[in-house]
Amino acid sequence: MSDGARVLAGVLCLVVLASAAVPAVAQSESGIGTVEVSGSGVIGPESTNGSIYLWSDDSVNVSVGFTDDPDARNYRVCLGANREEATRELDCGLEALPNGANGTAEFTNVTWPANATGRQGLVVELQKLSNESNATVLDRKTVPVTVLRRQGDVDGDGLANAREVGAGYNVSNPDMDSDGLTDGAEVNQYGSDPQDPDSDGDGIRDGIEIQRGTDPTASDTDGDGLADDVEATLGTNPTNDLTPVWLVVGVLLVVGVLVALGAFVRRQWREHASGLLNLGADGSSEPTADPEEVDGTDDPSPQTEVAEPMPMTDEDRVLALLREHGGRMKQSHIVERTEWSKAKVSRLLSAMNDEGTVEKLSIGRENIISLDGHGPEAARSPHEENASD
Structure with missing residues (x-):
């Protein structure tokens, strides 16, 4: 064999070995269908961001539906834990179905790697086995999961994850009702409802009440009969129970001023009217002549102002x-x-x-x-x- 033939044969061997060593996603009619995760390790329903929440110290069950490769004699379904491009194998199961058939792989009591928390990926692979050491990936699917510790606080709101799950709260939202108070502060400090922005129904958000120094769980903080929102409208102090007293005093003062003003105006009018009636009682006063009759012209002349009569003695x-x-x-x-x-x-x-x-x-x-x-x-x-x- 010539030297050129030996080199070409060596290259072909290297290509074959590399293909056997590195799994590849093959293009075939086989594939992974639905992936269902259940069991005590699952935390409630799937979140709005498409991630499934799991407890780090509890196991889950995984059910994988798939379609067989007509050309494969042996194949398997494997689970892996993926984070930052590094995949750790969780479990693999050998299956044998007639060529081209549909099947389901069931995995029970699957536990997540210790200390692997936060955003993760549950990797599901359908592999074709040519032999025990050579596997070709027919299909791969990654399911987003978020792994939590029970005593951790993933949203940093002051409530442990287990406590939020037990109460039905959102473990990924520190302020569920968007009232300006974290869920932990509402539960541990103020006693308000973290799922209701206005816990006492007085028309003022819980966070605003804390800023004003009022009680977010009482619609009438000072118990004076005026709701906090009414006092906010009036501009009075919702923490002072003497507000109604001051309001009554203020109303009485206003009424008193109005009455005194009315009496003053009435007295002035009476004195003025009395002076007009008594004017000319001695027969000395005469009606004022029309200015046009006095000078015989049509041009109006300014009228002389008549001083108001002095009160009679x-x-x-x-x-x-x-x-x-x-x-x-x-x-x-x-x-x-x-x-x-x-x-x-x-x-x-x-x-x-x-x-x-x-x-x-x-x-x-x-x-x-x-x-x-x-x-x-x-x-x-x-x-x-x-x-x-």
């Missing part, structure tokens, strides 16, 4: 009454018209008599009060005076 009221009654009245009639006391009228009339403003004349048991020049005639008897009045 007691003396003015007496003089006005006397003018209304022809300049003379009985003292008792003045008492009736003014509704003043007899003593006040007597003192006032005596002072006015001393000043000469009025004349006071006693006729019998009655006093006659008159203006200057309006006194009773001396010749008239008291009976005639009484009749004239």
